[in-house]
Amino acid sequence: MALTPKPPLSITTLANLTILSLLFFSGPSHSTQPLDKTQEQRFVDCFGDLIHDPLLNFTILHALGTPSYEEYFKAPIKNLRFINSTSNKPSFIMTPTSLQQISNAFVCARNASFHIRARSGGHDYEGLSYISQSSNPYILIDLNSSSIVIDIEKGNAMVQSGATIGELYYEIAQKSNTTAFPAGICPTIGVGGHFIGGGIGALMRKYGVSADNIEDVRVVRPDGALVGRINMGEDHFWAIRGGGSNFGIITAFQIRLVSVPPIVTTFAITKTLEQGAARLVERWQHVAPKLDDDAFIRIIALAADDKESNEKRTINATFQCLFLGGASKLVAIMDEKFPELGVKPEDCEEMSWIQSVLDFAGYGKNASLEILKSRKPQFEGSYKGKSDFVKEPISEKGWNEIWRFMMEGKDEPVVMIMDPWGGKLDEIDEGDIAFPHRKGNLYNIQYFMRWPEKDEQVAKRHLDWMRKFYELMTPYVSKSPRAAYLNYKDLDLGWNKETSTNYSDASVWGEKYFLNNYKKLAYVKGKVDPYSIMWDEQSIHPLL
Missing domain, CATH: 3.40.462.20 (Vanillyl-alcohol Oxidase; Chain A, domain 3)
Structure with missing residues (x-):
């Protein structure tokens, strides 16, 4: 079952949240706090207690209505029809600097009855990584860490979810002109959402989609556990390769690089x-x-x-x-x-292959490779x-x-x-x-x-x-079901209404995205996230 939604805090109250937090942190311990605290304040107090550093709290948590919030909310948005949307926005935007902070966010989100969403590049076609059509309160975790380590000798790379496809292509090209990775054509897309949704592109007929070439991951599960392939279970590892943002927050991917000719x-x-x-x-x-x-x-x-x-x-x-x-x-x-x-x-x-990347992206083959590192959409x-x-x-x-x-x-x-x-x-x-x-x-x-x-x-x-x-x-086109590609998110196919949608209702769009894999994904969801902490309008309904 999903978390029970609580009424949102007013913007006026949220604007004063930082002052309230300072008062709470200098007061009694979390266990002796008043029982009538707001939902937002319960999360802030819980998070502060776990990180043991109230000052750090204010640098990575940005409350709705504060100046830093607007900056972090709007900067990555690529679809301008959502930038001034009246849809429900996250109560907080979190810009974590460690895996433990993400783990703590999950623990405190459940404690305070929040859902969690993650954003990497901001390209979600329906804006579901940063706005909501429902009144369910949620926290947005902005995955801004973008380290990329290329190992040509081993034939793999470690890529953090906050990197873009263009940045990945750039780093590969710095190491080799005969090495590539099968992913999308638009260089400003974040790897996090792209990889977990499949990742189609110009090399897929040769090497499969991006998700076919994921060797390992670093995941923060909804229960707060930090896991990788060795201890997450094969079903969980199976699900994150194409199953979308339903099974925890993937902070990094180990990917298998592929060979391309010099010309x-x-x-x-x-x-x-x-x-x-x-x-x-x-x-x-x-x-x-x-x-x-x-x-x-x-x-x-x-x-x-x-x-x-x-x-x-x-x-x-x-x-x-x-x-x-x-x-x-x-x-x-x-x-x-x-x-x-x-x-x-x-x-x-x-x-060269990297010139073809520039060419397909519309920059022209002779454009500077530096443009692949730009996050500004064309x-x-x-x-x-x-x-x-x-x-x-x-x-x-x-x-x-x-x-x-x-x-x-x-x-x-x-x-x-x-x-x-x-x-x-x-x-x-x-x-x-x-x-x-x-x-x-x-x-x-x-x-x-x-x-x-x-x-x-x-x-x-x-x-x-x-x-x-x-x-x-x-x-x-295809029928029974009429199939759709998850990374071209489309709410016209149907969506979760608040927390009342059941497995049968969700299968209307779930089977379009996942075909015969949908039921297994729902069982994995039931094991990994039975309370639907990671919930959005088209998230998978858990089968328990």
Whole structure:
């Protein structure tokens, strides 16, 4: 069962929390405190007693309504539709400097009836790492430690959860030009949330997703215990590799690095409807998932005004490729497997793997590697994402219907990003780790829309249109369940209402994210976090 929610403290009272804390710390011990203390004060007192350093308390705990709170709350937020949200915010933001402090936070959270959430990069599509749609009080633990240690000789790295993917790629490149790691394309994403949600990217057809390459972890369990793979139990280790933020706070990962050739090749070829985009996309579905696993060809499709006519709309479909090898070999493969695309030597660029990272991220292959360490997003604005998996090719007629809907949404800047499956993903069983999306999928679709306006009515219009588009796609995508990718979090699939949701209700969206792994994940949740201290709107309901 979940913790019983308590009424939130007023902002005025919270603003005075630091003064109250000083008075309490200089007064009687925790055991003799008045029984009518606020929920927040019980947590502060408990935490202060455990760390034995009241001054440290004020440097790592930031109460709602204080200046430091606003700084820590807003700085990492990437989705601006949540930055001034009226949704429930955390009562405290904690910026820990040790594992023991996180352990103490769990102990005191349960004592004071708080839930806990963790944030690494701030990219959660629905903002669930830092805001809540429910009134349940909670504490946000901001994972800001970002140490990365690369060991090329051993072929692994130790990465703290507060690091970004870009920082990881940068550090790998400083050690070797033939070593890489399979993870996402956006460099500002935090590794913590990305890895535990699966972690798809351009190397997944060769090496699997990020979660497939986790060798060990450092975890603070909800009972406060500090564990790693050797003593956490194999079921717990299984669950954190794709099961999301349900099983404690992972503070660091030991990951297996992978080999890449000194030269890789990329191309990006854009076709419009007038140039046969519908036919090429239909053909791509048959080719891309079956190519040699050294080849990754994704499609980025969006509606645009036709350059030849201001009154006409078209679809731009960009075929973007990463190939682990030279251009001549890639052209030969394309001539054999996908001649319709017409790839020529002059379309291809040879470069190092780290340059391909810059290229795919939109910086260009010649950009400074230092940009990978920047946490500033390339584009600012509000956004919404949804996802699907496709198991059967969509006909050209079906694509034309999809293109028509996209072109009619003239002020709806949606992008369809289609990543091919196959390769290594087909070789790993659905139940090997918690991330379940394996053989049988042709590709994944991300529907992504970003807009600069801050007006709520504009946001509502965009969100309503996205939902209609998602409904339009129903006949063409996976069914029973209609699968979704956890890292493209989507509250439209359903969510926990306060603490009343049961296992059956939660399975409506849980089975979309986790397929047949959902029930096992619920049992692991029951063992590791039976009181749902780590609770959010789409957390897994524990089976006891």
